Amino acid sequence: MTKDELLDLILLNIERLGIVMNPTTLDQYAIINCEKYIGVYDPVSITPFILAHELIHAKYRDKQRHCDNDILSFEEKRANKEAIPLLWEIYTEQGGNSDYFTNFIEVSGCPFESSITYIKETDNILECLSSEEDHYPMFEGDLRDCAVDYISQFDVIDIIKVYDFLELYNLSYDLYDAAVDEFQNLSDQQNLAY
Structure with a gap:
């Protein structure tokens, strides 16, 4: 999966939420206004992570920013946190796995530290589930x-x-x-x- 294919998928998901996205030259990477159902993005500098971040804002219909640089607001933290699992899910559905983690980071533009933490947690959970299935106790009664x-x-x-x-x-x-x-x-x- 390429960066452009991933961007197209995310744009499609945003449009399914009723928001019309338009490419334009911006100082920022992307902006969505959920009240007016419009959004714009800079096609040159946009990454799938940033667009997925905006998709999360659209999903929850976040209304306004608290200030120009409100990275500590609940909405911004949630959008950053949920964008990684969303992109990882798409990546694994297309055949990717943790063996190609570097490729995932390169294609998605996700922050390395947050992504590796999330993927380690996911892999540990999956390993525990698969080991439980492998060691499912056999019926020992009569x-x-x-x-x-x-x-x-x-x-x-x-x-x-x-x-x-x-x-x-x-x-x-x-x-x-x-x-x-x-x-x-x-x-x-x-x-x-x-």
């Missing part, structure tokens, strides 16, 4: 006992809904085939249908 208990709740059984059984005993859907086999064994012994 599936047969659960199946017998389930069947004993009915006077007459026409059909056994295996997913309902798994949910009732709070079992993983991964046990579906094993449950079918267990019900088949019980069916063979009792002439039940599943």
Whole structure:
């Protein structure tokens, strides 16, 4: 993904919010007026980070600046903070990952320190999630006992809904085939249908 492609995507997202963006020569990089639904940007000096920052202002319909250099205002902090995850999400959707971090910084124009902090946090969360999935505890109880208990709740059984059984005993859907086999064994012994 190139810088221009990223800029086009962000401009499209701003326009989806009803704000018309126009290129022009500016002293600043970009300005959005959410009350009048217009915005301007300098096509020569604009970066995806700055445009994403303006997209966040548009998203929350921020109305006014507190002063000319109000980088400490809540709205400015929020726009800076949320622009990085927005750009990272777009970057990863297009096939990028943390191995190409330098390319991400170059293409997006995001501040290095803030970006690396965000991406490290994201990668750590994803690693924890994937390691939890890899080490998901296997069912160690007796599936047969659960199946017998389930069947004993009915006077007459026409059909056994295996997913309902798994949910009732709070079992993983991964046990579906094993449950079918267990019900088949019980069916063979009792002439039940599943």
